[in-house]
Amino acid sequence: EAGVTQSPTHLIKTRGQQATLRCSPISGHTSVYWYQQALGLGLQFLLWYDEGEERNRGNFPPRFSGRQFPNYSSELNVNALELEDSALYLCASSQGQGVNTDTQYFGPGTRLTVL
Amino acid sequence: KQEVTQIPAALSVPEGENLVLNCSFTDSAIYNLQWFRQDPGKGLTSLLLIQSSQREQTSGRLNASLDKSSGRSTLYIAASQPGDSATYLCAVAFGNEKLTFGTGTRLTIIP
Numbered sequence: 101e102a103g104v105t106q107s108p109t110h111l112i113k114t115r116g117q118q119a120t121l122r123c124s125p126i127s128g129h130t131s132v133y134w135y136q137q138a139l140g141l142g143l144q145f146l147l148w149y150d151e152g153e154e155r156n157r158g159n160f161p162p163r164f165s166g167r168q169f170p171n172y173s174s175e176l177n178v179n180a181l182e183l184e185d186s187a188l189y190l191c192a193s194s195q196g197q198g199v200n201t202d203t204q205y206f207g208p209g210t211r212l213t214v215l
Numbered sequence: 216k217q218e219v220t221q222i223p224a225a226l227s228v229p230e231g232e233n234l235v236l237n238c239s240f241t242d243s244a245i246y247n248l249q250w251f252r253q254d255p256g257k258g259l260t261s262l263l264l265i266q267s268s269q270r271e272q273t274s275g276r277l278n279a280s281l282d283k284s285s286g287r288s289t290l291y292i293a294a295s296q297p298g299d300s301a302t303y304l305c306a307v308a309f310g311n312e313k314l315t316f317g318t319g320t321r322l323t324i325i326p
Contacts (some may be wrong), residue, residue: 104258133313143304145313156312190258203249204314206259 102127104193104207112213114183121176121210125193131177132174133194134166146189149159149174149205181214188212217242217309229325233274236320238289238305243283246308250279253319254279255301262303263290295324305319 105124113119125132132145153187163179172193175183178185189209192204218241222225238248247266251259253264263272263279265288271280292299302321306314 117303135316142318143306143314143316145315150313160312188256191324192259203264205261206251207255208258 104183104191104205105192106189106210108210109208110211110213110215111186114215115183117181119178119179119181119185121189121212122172122173122190123176123191123193123207125191128203129193129195129205130162131194131196131202132168133192134174134176135190135192136160136187137190137209143190157174172211173183177215178212183214186212186214216317217307219305219307219315219317221305221320224318225323226323227300227323229326230297231308233291233293236292236303236305236322237259237286238288238290238317240288240305240307240309240315242309243286244298244309245283245313248279248281248288248308249275249306249314250288251304251306253262253304259304268309272302274316297324297326 107122133148133149134142137143147166148156152168166176168174187208188207191207194202194204196202220239245267249264250262253259255324265272265281276293281288300323302319304319
């Protein structure tokens, strides 16, 4: 069974540009979560999508947005990039709605560097 | 504020020793607690998931315990091996919407 996949592996952008990160969940999983792991900081929750809807959002500005497609894959968009957006962005998927019962399975991440 | 803390931030032990990693959390009303492993620059691998009604979970050389009343969890690794070197993350589901992660313990097993 294929795991969670993310693309691209690395992404280099300059300040002010937009970045698009992609995630494909495990087959059969309907929930997708996005996390940011900045250097020296823990994982911070960004967004949760389930069945195409945004279910919850972390404490990030509106220039962080995303969507989930009918096939349950997801995109994370970061507009007006700032230097501090440089981080490893991790996507996770789970079967059910929410984290109360199901393990989250993580992808390998996208390393975003903002110059 | 719901927080997860892991101490120490780094730990080095000789190969073959048993070791314990600690995790504490601020709110005893949790859904579950998970332990993850992260290799440098990589994603997370789920090790153990403990539901709020459970006291412990075991997988191979790993045993995780949960004490909600004291807001603590431990991950016990028996007979450590160099391949166990990684960062171990504790994550708590305080609600249904997300996991709250600790900052991790970087474990180094010395051959």
